[in-house]
Amino acid sequence: MAHGTPVLSLKRPLTVSKARVEPVADSDRAWARLVYAYAASAATWLVFGTLVGLYISFKFAAPDIEHVPWLSYGRLRPVHTNSVFWGWGTLALLAGALYVVPRTSHRRLHSYGLAWVSLGLIDLAVVVGDVLLMAGINNGGQEYREFVWPVQAVFAAGVVLLAYNLARTIAGRGIEEIYISNWYIMGGFLWTIPLVVFAYLPFYQQNAIAETVVQGYYMHMGVGMWFTPIALGLTYYSLPKLLNKPIYSYSLGVLAFWTQMLFYTMIGAHHFIFAPTPWWIQTVAVIFSVGMVITLAAGTGNFLLTMRGSGRAIARSYSLPFILAGTVSYFLFSAQGSLEALRSLQGVWHFTNYTVGHSHLTMYGFVTLLVWGSLYGLLPRLTGREPPQLWVGVHFWFAVVGLALYGGALSVGGTLQGLSWMSGVPFIESVKQMASFWLWRAVGGTLMFLSHLVFAYNVWRMRPAAVAAGEARADVALEEAAA
Amino acid sequence: MSFHKDHWLLFSVTCFGFVGLSLIIGILPAKWVQDNAVPLPGMQPLTALEKQGLGVYVGEGCVACHTQQVRPLEMDAAFGRPSVPGDYAYVTPLGPWAPYAPAVLGSQRTGPDLTNAGRRQPSEVWQYLHLYDPRAVVPDSVMPAYPWLFDVVASAPEGATVVPVPAPYAPAEGVVVPNERGEALVAYLLSLKQAPLEAGDEHATAAGGSAANGADGLGAHAGGTR
Numbered sequence A: 001m002a003h004g005t006p007v008l009s010l011k012r013p014l015t016v017s018k019a020r021v022e023p024v025a026d027s028d029r030a031w032a033r034l035v036y037a038y039a040a041s042a043a044t045w046l047v048f049g050t051l052v053g054l055y056i057s058f059k060f061a062a063p064d065i066e067h068v069p070w071l072s073y074g075r076l077r078p079v080h081t082n083s084v085f086w087g088w089g090t091l092a093l094l095a096g097a098l099y100v101v102p103r104t105s106h107r108r109l110h111s112y113g114l115a116w117v118s119l120g121l122i123d124l125a126v127v128v129g130d131v132l133l134m135a136g137i138n139n140g141g142q143e144y145r146e147f148v149w150p151v152q153a154v155f156a157a158g159v160v161l162l163a164y165n166l167a168r169t170i171a172g173r174g175i176e177e178i179y180i181s182n183w184y185i186m187g188g189f190l191w192t193i194p195l196v197v198f199a200y201l202p203f204y205q206q207n208a209i210a211e212t213v214v215q216g217y218y219m220h221m222g223v224g225m226w227f228t229p230i231a232l233g234l235t236y237y238s239l240p241k242l243l244n245k246p247i248y249s250y251s252l253g254v255l256a257f258w259t260q261m262l263f264y265t266m267i268g269a270h271h272f273i274f275a276p277t278p279w280w281i282q283t284v285a286v287i288f289s290v291g292m293v294i295t296l297a298a299g300t301g302n303f304l305l306t307m308r309g310s311g312r313a314i315a316r317s318y319s320l321p322f323i324l325a326g327t328v329s330y331f332l333f334s335a336q337g338s339l340e341a342l343r344s345l346q347g348v349w350h351f352t353n354y355t356v357g358h359s360h361l362t363m364y365g366f367v368t369l370l371v372w373g374s375l376y377g378l379l380p381r382l383t384g385r386e387p388p389q390l391w392v393g394v395h396f397w398f399a400v401v402g403l404a405l406y407g408g409a410l411s412v413g414g415t416l417q418g419l420s421w422m423s424g425v426p427f428i429e430s431v432k433q434m435a436s437f438w439l440w441r442a443v444g445g446t447l448m449f450l451s452h453l454v455f456a457y458n459v460w461r462m463r464p465a466a467v468a469a470g471e472a473r474a475d476v477a478l479e480e481a482a483a
Numbered sequence B: 001m002s003f004h005k006d007h008w009l010l011f012s013v014t015c016f017g018f019v020g021l022s023l024i025i026g027i028l029p030a031k032w033v034q035d036n037a038v039p040l041p042g043m044q045p046l047t048a049l050e051k052q053g054l055g056v057y058v059g060e061g062c063v064a065c066h067t068q069q070v071r072p073l074e075m076d077a078a079f080g081r082p083s084v085p086g087d088y089a090y091v092t093p094l095g096p097w098a099p100y101a102p103a104v105l106g107s108q109r110t111g112p113d114l115t116n117a118g119r120r121q122p123s124e125v126w127q128y129l130h131l132y133d134p135r136a137v138v139p140d141s142v143m144p145a146y147p148w149l150f151d152v153v154a155s156a157p158e159g160a161t162v163v164p165v166p167a168p169y170a171p172a173e174g175v176v177v178p179n180e181r182g183e184a185l186v187a188y189l190l191s192l193k194q195a196p197l198e199a200g201d202e203h204a205t206a207a208g209g210s211a212a213n214g215a216d217g218l219g220a221h222a223g224g225t226r
């Protein structure tokens, strides 16, 4: 670090100083503002959504903390999941996509105006959807599609507009090849749009068992065909960019892309193993769940081989550690999913808190960490402002340690829960046994939540340079770079 | 023509490939299951009150913690016989805002399975007490209390059920009676009873078959969907 701050000085090396990003070469203020607005919106949803998550995790220890209908556990749980899915995860990934797609297409985004409209629609849908959920109005209690259809239609309109916007950008690209990131990012849109349409058309969901077949399909495609491909797409750009070297193998990326579509689409029914849904779709799901190991190995192998030999660069960067941790989580916890899908292990783990552990180890350990890595790596290049390194470090460690506590507690607790049910003791014994594990989950959750506050602060510190007065120098630097 | 250079080719194969797979693994099986889930002989459709109660169940998010599916596994035997598709034939959409059947099967058991809730706890009074404050009847429960499904009144109106809430949980003054939504929910819970599978019924044999073979995956059809 050239000029120390009161906290970060050479005399008091609380942390090692990290590399700074290369000088900003962008002059496009409108672009910076747009991407930043998505990121800031996402950060807000993260803080809100996980505040709710933290609150409901306390309710396991203190169920009588209040008796307000709008804050009741059953109503708030979908507020948590929908806020982090459609508010946080979605908008954060889209912020990244709005940076990566124009960059790798060597041109401006097709339309800034439309992208602002998309942001407005998505935010509006999540706000209204959450309020309705708290009022007890939902679509029928189905996980991740609890928003009633008029709300989801607004959300979908935002996503469709953005898909159009990005597709036009790619179509008018300034180079011949479509970079692999754009395969994954557009894949996310082109899979999720039909998915939402299928999930919300009522014709084949007229009794609870048919609904369950669709639910299994939807629930897994939601995580696997939206968050997963876009998170991977961003990483295919930011990882080589931050390391300043090419991706290890382009064709592995292509292989992982097509197997993602072929295998992942088939595995939704593993959410309802042993349910009275058709046995053959369950068996297909188990087989392809194991097949997913190919996709995983291709994807993570590619990232890890790209990182090989760059340990120093990773240690010197404040964004790459997030990407490394996210990549490792992607492999470990998706492979965990493949194991979970086996019928013998489902016998123990299904319906237990082990699943909740898996949900967070993946959605948090994989998707959320990767997005953080990309945002820290890319935003400063656009806005001209870097986050304070110390606070990025605090963010990283609080999040990772918190998640380890969360995931560890529920993995152990969930296994014991399953074993307790198998042993045939009264059900309430499994509830009593979980008490201490739920407490540890709340402790881990507190650390995670604190890290989100730090993240929100860091995002604010990365705001586009032009916004604040008295930052004229940064502006000049931007202008000069543009000239 | 190459996926690397032709964006419309790449986009359409990506999109329509997924749509095709979705039809095979999601939509057509759902349609087929829907058409083949016939109510069992002993089953009654939900009454208007019970259906309203299902709406309360869904709105309050009970499905976050409770399943209504018994698997063909030994550990589930305490909850009833293995579920079959016919068991859900009468769980149908609730209205224009939710034109889909509500998800009652669930995916987590923070609390016990409710497939046979009405048989396990047939007492209306127990159900009311439990909803008013679960800890009044199950001290270690972590389930939320639902006092907003009840009214506290000076004296019970004609014909109303008074909930005998024990002292530490009772309001300081007045008596507790369920309101309309509370009554509907309890009516729904009490209606949760598996209909018997008639001997020789094709569902019974299929369900039995998967009970025997389910754990190792050799069962031909789970729960008689064929």
Ligand code: HEM
Pocket: A143, A219, A223, A224, A227, A228, A267, A270, A271, A272, A289, A290, A292, A293, A296, A333, A334, A335, A336, A337, A338, A339, A340, A341, A346, A349, A350, A351, A352, A355, A358, A359, A360, A362, A363, A366, A367, B107
């Ligand atoms: C090879 C890839 C994967 C496989 C085979 C897999 C498998 C599974 C299985 C079998 C379950 C159901 C567990 C149960 O109900 O007992 C499950 C649940 C879940 N998985 Fe995965 N998983 C994979 C990757 C992922 C990824 C990448 C994510 C997130 C981006 C994810 C997010 C979730 C979530 C959120 C649930 C909980 C769903 C719910 O019940 O609400 N999984 N997974």
Ligand code: HEM
Pocket: A050, A051, A053, A054, A055, A056, A057, A077, A080, A081, A084, A085, A089, A143, A353, A355, A356, A357, A359, A360, A363, A364, A368, A445, A446, A448, A449, B064, B108, B110
């Ligand atoms: C402070 C951090 C967080 C805390 C304390 C927290 C807490 C919780 C709690 C208490 C539940 C309900 C578990 C249950 O039903 O037993 C839950 C569910 C869930 N949360 Fe979080 N959460 C946090 C962050 C996140 C984030 C960032 C994501 C996604 C990006 C996420 C995704 C989910 C999902 C998918 C479920 C449903 C799990 C399932 O059905 O298996 N959570 N969370």
